[in-house]
Amino acid sequence: MSALRVEAVAGLPEVRPGDDLAGLLLDAGLRAGDRDVLCVAHKVVSKAEGRVVDLAAVTAGDRARAIAAAHGKDPRQVQVVLDEAASIVRERPGVLICRTRHGFVCANAGVDASNAGGPTRLVLLPLDPDASARRLRAGLRERTGSAPAVVITDSFGRAWRRGQCETAIGVAGLTLVDDWLGRVDADGRELQATAIAIADEAAAAADLVRAKDSREPAVVVRGLERHVTAGDGPGAVALVRAAEEDLFA
Amino acid sequence: MSALRVEAVAGLPEVRPGDDLAGLLLDAGLRAGDRDVLCVAHKVVSKAEGRVVDLAAVTAGDRARAIAAAHGKDPRQVQVVLDEAASIVRERPGVLICRTRHGFVCANAGVDASNAGGPTRLVLLPLDPDASARRLRAGLRERTGSAPAVVITDSFGRAWRRGQCETAIGVAGLTLVDDWLGRVDADGRELQATAIAIADEAAAAADLVRAKDSREPAVVVRGLERHVTAGDGPGAVALVRAAEEDLFA
Numbered sequence: 001m002s003a004l005r006v007e008a009v010a011g012l013p014e015v016r017p018g019d020d021l022a023g024l025l026l027d028a029g030l031r032a033g034d035r036d037v038l039c040v041a042h043k044v045v046s047k048a049e050g051r052v053v054d055l056a057a058v059t060a061g062d063r064a065r066a067i068a069a070a071h072g073k074d075p076r077q078v079q080v081v082l083d084e085a086a087s088i089v090r091e092r093p094g095v096l097i098c099r100t101r102h103g104f105v106c107a108n109a110g111v112d113a114s115n116a117g118g119p120t121r122l123v124l125l126p127l128d129p130d131a132s133a134r135r136l137r138a139g140l141r142e143r144t145g146s147a148p149a150v151v152i153t154d155s156f157g158r159a160w161r162r163g164q165c166e167t168a169i170g171v172a173g174l175t176l177v178d179d180w181l182g183r184v185d186a187d188g189r190e191l192q193a194t195a196i197a198i199a200d201e202a203a204a205a206a207d208l209v210r211a212k213d214s215r216e217p218a219v220v221v222r223g224l225e226r227h228v229t230a231g232d233g234p235g236a237v238a239l240v241r242a243a244e245e246d247l248f249a
Numbered sequence: 250m251s252a253l254r255v256e257a258v259a260g261l262p263e264v265r266p267g268d269d270l271a272g273l274l275l276d277a278g279l280r281a282g283d284r285d286v287l288c289v290a291h292k293v294v295s296k297a298e299g300r301v302v303d304l305a306a307v308t309a310g311d312r313a314r315a316i317a318a319a320h321g322k323d324p325r326q327v328q329v330v331l332d333e334a335a336s337i338v339r340e341r342p343g344v345l346i347c348r349t350r351h352g353f354v355c356a357n358a359g360v361d362a363s364n365a366g367g368p369t370r371l372v373l374l375p376l377d378p379d380a381s382a383r384r385l386r387a388g389l390r391e392r393t394g395s396a397p398a399v400v401i402t403d404s405f406g407r408a409w410r411r412g413q414c415e416t417a418i419g420v421a422g423l424t425l426v427d428d429w430l431g432r433v434d435a436d437g438r439e440l441q442a443t444a445i446a447i448a449d450e451a452a453a454a455a456d457l458v459r460a461k462d463s464r465e466p467a468v469v470v471r472g473l474e475r476h477v478t479a480g481d482g483p484g485a486v487a488l489v490r491a492a493e494e495d496l497f498a
Contacts, residue, residue: 002458006253006472105409114443155445159408160354162488163426163446165453167410177412194363196404196456197412204414205454207445208473209251223255224457239411 004223006205011215014117017050022139025218032140032148035225037174039151039206041217043115043123045132045170051124052117053080067091077111080122084109097157100125103240104169106156125154129170130235137172137232148220149173149228152236153203166207168199171236175199175227198227199236253472255454260464263366266299271388274467281389281397284474286423288400288455290466292364292372294381294419300373301366302329316345326360329371333358346406349374352489353418355405374403378419379484386421386481397469398422398477401485402452415456417448420485424448424476447476448485 010028015021021044032038046052060068060075064082068075071093078096082088085098089105098109102125110125117123126132133150141147152170157163168176180194206219258279264270270293281287295301309317309324313331317324320342327345331337334347338354347358351374359374366372375381382399390396401419406412417425429443455468 002257004253004255004454004458006255006454008251099409155443158446160490161416161446161449162490163444163449165414165446165449194404195412197407197410197414198457200410200412200414201453201457204450205253205255205457208447208450208454209253241409241411 002223004205004221006209006219006221008209008216009218009220012044012217013215015044015047017048017052019048020139021045021048022136022143026140026143028218030140030218030220032220033146034148035222035228036148037151037202037221037224037228038136038140038148039153039166039203039219039221040136041166041210042110042125042129042152042154042169043112044217045126045129045136045152046123047117049126049132051126053122053124054118055080055120055122067096071096077113077122080124081109081111084111084124102129102169102237104154104156104167106154110154110169125169126152130172130237131170133170133172133235134232147173149224151199151203151206153206155207165200166203168203168236168239171199172232173229174202174224174233175229176233176236176239178227197239198224199239251472253454253470255458255468255470257458257465258467258469261293261466262464264293264296266297266301268297269388270294270297271385271392275389275392277467279389279467279469281469282395283397284471284477285397286400286451286470286473286477287385287389287397288402288415288452288468288470289385290415290459291359291374291378291401291403291418292361293466294375294378294385294401295372296366298375298381300375302371302373303367304329304369304371316340320345326362326371329373330357330360333360333373351378351418351486353403353405355403359403359418374418375401379421379486380419382419382421382484383481396422398473400448400452400455402455404456414449415452417452417485417488420448421481422478423451423473423482424478425482425485425488427476446488447473448488 055076058076060079064079065075068078087099090097129152137150150172153166155164156167175198178196304325307325309328313328314324317327336348339346378401386399399421404413405416424447427445
């Protein structure tokens with residue numbers, strides 16, 4: 001019988017550009033060993049990396065103004081979304097579904113006004129969330145001698161279903177997908193299409209203990225050691241399906 | 250600091266039509282109180298409800314034969330998928346993305362050949378997974394005096410991302426979506442679009458402790474009591490987005 005334990009780390013102070021996130025997390029009481037998985041909501045990572053924009057510094061272009069007028073949005077906010085998006089996948093009133101430059105498909109290219117640290121500020125996704133995960137893992141190894149797997153997460157909406165699930169956008173040291181192709185089921189029949197999205201399920205599990213309005217971005221998941229790897233691996237970008245092989249979209 | 254504990258229930262014997270699932274789970278050592286969430290992979294529910302088809306008893310029609318020829322599949326298996334599907338959303342080699350009669354969008358309308366109890370057998374989704382969840386909850390209440398929330402799950406692929414996440418297809422007694430509209434963030438700014446898919450995240454967390462080739466369909470999640478409700482609620486069908494309001498698809 002296997003078990004998982006998921007625990008939120010105590011809240012952090014407001015994170016500022018240049019802050020040392022590994023140090024802040026350790027100061028907050030983070031205890032994570034080599035077999036554990038540390039899930040961190042991207043917002044604190046983005047803030048530490050200075051990925052925050054103030055609307056006062058943004059000038060909207062023609063395209064942003066046109067889209068904003070059609071959807072009742074602030075043209076400067078739309079400009080920030082366009083700057084972050086590789087392409088717009090769908091336009092709906094109040095929301096632009098975008099493919100980000102990393103390849104993720106999400107609302108407003110991950111640009112978020114809540115918990116941004118001020119009423120005119122927007123938090124962007126990290127430039128390279130996989131690199132952020134690797135840096136945080138290395139920083140923890142350096143300070144503590146232990147290197148838990150690190151998953152950086154954001155809440156993404158889903159096609160066809162209500163609500164958002166927390167999703168892995170940066171990964172270091174955790175299996176992305178546990179692919180059962182070639183293994184057999186309890187009848188001895190080969191499993192054809194079982195590929196469990198471990199990193200995304202870990203992100204979802206972590207979200208269940210986190211209160212979004214508190215400052216608890218970090219969660220430790222214990223019991224996933226069979227999926228933790230010594231190397232950092234290819235990162236969450238490897239979860240992106242190329243448009244031409246997409247089964248659903 | 251909040252925490253979650255996720256524990257697999259010991260394996261069940263092979264489940265047969267008419268089996269009493271609550272009794273089997275209790276015999277296997279299930280201990281779940283009113284504040285816990287019991288997640289059950291749908292396959293054992295389907296088997297207990299007789300939702301199993303033997304290919305030997307299936308005759309493929311013209312449409313099934315045409316699709317099977319185009320995609321290199323068994324025409325009888327395609328016939329079973331068509332019988333379960335309200336519509337075909339996408340056709341890809343080897344897989345049909347369907348909207349089921351419940352409204353869920355998933356590969357092959359949820360029809361699954363693995364762990365089906367025999368090489369020519371297919372397991373279907375329960376006819377009404379929400380009713381199945383309510384029955385199981387009532388059965389546990391009757392036998393033990395305690396009624397944990399019940400979530401019946403299946404692994405669904407996702408648009409734009411590799412791998413499958415375990416997803417709620419039947420729910421009794423658990424918040425489906427924790428909607429933060431109207432609440433404020435740490436800056437006092439109103440949260441606009443935070444709606445956490447609790448039941449789906451619980452299904453994902455449960456999947457992380459379950460080995461798919463073992464017979465461990467049942468998992469207890471402890472620590473979600475703030476989302477467990479006395480009433481059964483509207484069920485997982487309320488998670489389905491109507492086609493016309495879909496943001497992504």
